[in-house]
Amino acid sequence: MKIDPLAEVVTLLQPRARFSKLIECGGSWRFRRKGTGDPFYCAVLEGQCRVTVDGQPPLILRAGDFLLVPAMRDLIKESLDLPQGETPEEPIEIGEGRFRVGREDEPPNLCIQIGHCSFGSPDVALLVPLLPRLVLARGEPRLATLTQLVGEETRAHRPARELVLERLLEVLLIEALRCGCETENAPPGLARGLADDRVAAALRVLHARPERPWTVAGLASEASLSRSAFFARFSRTVGMPPMEYLLAWRMALAGRLLRGQELSLDQVAERVGYSSSSSFSVAFARYAGLSPARYGRMYLNGQTGEPAQPPSTI
Known part of the structure; x- marks a missing residue:
């Protein structure tokens, strides 16, 4: 699919x-x-x-x-x-x-x-x-x-x-x-990235397999571009560097998995590309502003407060 x-x-x-x-x-x-x-x-x-x-x-x-x-x-x-x-x-x-x-x-x-x-x-x-x-x-x-x-x-x-x-x-x-994204002065963002065939190829594989150990070189290969050309093109159209986008998407997926309460912390970490729950916990806490365990408990208990705004925005 x-x-x-x-x-x-x-x-x-x-x-x-x-x-x-x-x-x-x-x-x-x-x-x-x-x-x-x-x-x-x-x-x-x-x-x-x-x-x-x-x-x-x-x-x-x-x-x-x-x-x-x-x-x-x-x-x-x-x-x-x-x-x-x-x-x-x-x-x-x-x-x-x-x-x-x-x-x-x-x-x-x-x-x-x-x-x-x-x-x-x-x-x-x-x-x-x-x-x-x-x-x-x-x-x-x-x-x-x-x-x-x-x-x-x-x-x-x-x-x-x-x-x-x-x-x-x-x-x-x-x-x-x-x-x-079709206008000449379109702002950077996901839609503009998808309008670029080369960048779109990288975005689709990144979304399809977020658990893979992606590197800029690996994504550049999917886009059929050199590493430097891909990095510049992705950053210009999407509005953030490739690995920063990958982190943002992984954290969004992790949030959904943590709310579901169906997977262990190790399983969530594996699904979003981390080799251990400890490395995932550090990354999630730094990005979302609270630990994965606290995040899961917050929504399990029906709290309506939102996680802190992540540090990187477009």
Whole structure:
């Protein structure tokens, strides 16, 4: 069976919808939202605006654009003609799932569908670093359609609603990551790595056999590149060096195995490429911020706290 690393990561993340709404804006306006590191996405249906995400350089979004932020902490949206010093406004609800920002006596200059979701996986801190910090796709109408479907399903209370939402969000995230990696200035990340045939070959064998004693030279051979060319190409497209990515994926798999409580520590270590439980325990504790035994107990006891954010992020 052919391994699909992107599908593996998105499925493990377990995306869940929190809410979705349609926002109309008129006149000069600005609104700001603080996040807690959960995913945020939006599709611009009409008009244009300026967006600043987590203090990064602002982006101009226009009709047909789709923005995905896998871990949003601060978001500012504003009209392009906004005067200096304008105070952020709170969206006012004008109907079910519909909100208004700015002057009500002026026609809307922006219509945008936004959504907030969460990742249900307890290993979110181990998996999110494999995604780009921000994805921008332009001119992909199917993303707007998927966004609207998520919004409609969020407001409905039909049978199997949660299952439908989970599947829609999985498709939405995969489609956004695939479309976002096709742009000229695509950010580094797993999807961009998979768009490169040589790097993709290495990623697939790495995901298929994480227990193998991989080296940069061995992965370079799978990619049919020299060691130095492979290292540079992988780091540029994926956003982290090959062995750092391998560590991140091994730790994410280890988290799932530890939660299952079905394997011994020695067996988990072997499954993710470590010759002994002691060497695995040291690596896991350094990366996840707590020992494998404590990690397993935490989820066995139903605790909801997340492991510490790993040191390496894209």
